[in-house]
Amino acid sequence: MPRLILASTSRYRRDLLARLRLVFDVAAPGTDEAALPGEPPAAQARRLAAAKATAVARQHPDAWVLGSDQVAELDGTALGKPGGREAALAQLGAMSGRSVAFHTAICLAHADGPRLEFLDTTLVGFRALAGEEIARYVDAEQPFDCAGSFKSEGLGIALFEAIESRDPTALVGLPLIATARLLRQAGFLLP
Numbered sequence: 370m371p372r373l374i375l376a377s378t379s380r381y382r383r384d385l386l387a388r389l390r391l392v393f394d395v396a397a398p399g400t401d402e403a404a405l406p407g408e409p410p411a412a413q414a415r416r417l418a419a420a421k422a423t424a425v426a427r428q429h430p431d432a433w434v435l436g437s438d439q440v441a442e443l444d445g446t447a448l449g450k451p452g453g454r455e456a457a458l459a460q461l462g463a464m465s466g467r468s469v470a471f472h473t474a475i476c477l478a479h480a481d482g483p484r485l486e487f488l489d490t491t492l493v494g495f496r497a498l499a500g501e502e503i504a505r506y507v508d509a510e511q512p513f514d515c516a517g518s519f520k521s522e523g524l525g526i527a528l529f530e531a532i533e534s535r536d537p538t539a540l541v542g543l544p545l546i547a548t549a550r551l552l553r554q555a556g557f558l559l560p
Contacts, residue, residue, distance in 0.1 A: 371556050372432035376425040381515075381522075382437055385543040391557060396425045398436065410442035414474040415488055422478035430480035433555050437543050441517040442470040450514055457507045457518035458500075461528070465498040469517060473539045477551045485554055487547040491534040493517070498528060 373393040375386055383395060398421035404413050415438075422436030441448040443464060451457035470490055477485040510524050519525030521532070521540045536544040549559050 370558060372429070373552075373557065374425055374429055374432045374434045376421040376434050376436040379437075379542060381542045385538055385541060385545055386435070386548070388545060389549060389552070389559060391552070391559070393435075394432075396428070396434075398422075398424045400424055402438070404447055409445075410440040410447040410470070411472040411474075411488060411490065413447060414438045414440040414472040415476075415486065418474035418476040419478070419484065419486065422476040422484070426478045426480045432479070433552075433557075434478050435548065435552075436476045436478065437474065439471060439473040439516050439542050442472060443467065448517055450516055451518045452513055454507055454511075454513070457513060458503055460518040461495075461498060461503045461507065462500070464495045464517070465503070466495060468492055468494050471517065471540055473542065473544055475544060475548055475551065477548075477555055479555070483555075485551040487544065487551060489534070489536055489539040489544040489547060491532060491536075491540045493521075493532050493540070494530040495528055496530045 375393050375395045376398040378397045400420045417438035418436045422434045426434040451460050470492055473489045475487050510520055512518050512520050536546045538545040553559050
């Protein structure tokens, strides 16, 4: 089987990829994740997933490298990871009663040139949230390293009215249905 490297230090992506029961290494891509001026959120997710995968693939020419990135979009504007309590409160307050798109891109790259890519867009409908509900959630789960300030795989699910998705793992950070398809195309043996 080919060698596989996950170009991410995200524990969420590492745990998701482990579900496929493949042996893989992890490498930090060291990619600047800043948006380019005027860059739409979906394009940003695609660009960053490819940048992460190709950066690590150049360092490991014998391996296939999986890069991924997720960008939340509210009214055409990208929402980053909050990094702290106040920013998380503000993000969730802005998303209250609204629909937010989460663009999750993956890129499977090899140093000799091939790149396989996919973009998932998941729509999350937030219920109307009172300030004290938001504060209770943020204090309980501290989702400061998550785009959109929530963990859908945890207590964050209580914030939603609905999720529209082709792949329930995409919202956590790695769409496994598409990842498995790309890995099979690259020669990995999966069911």
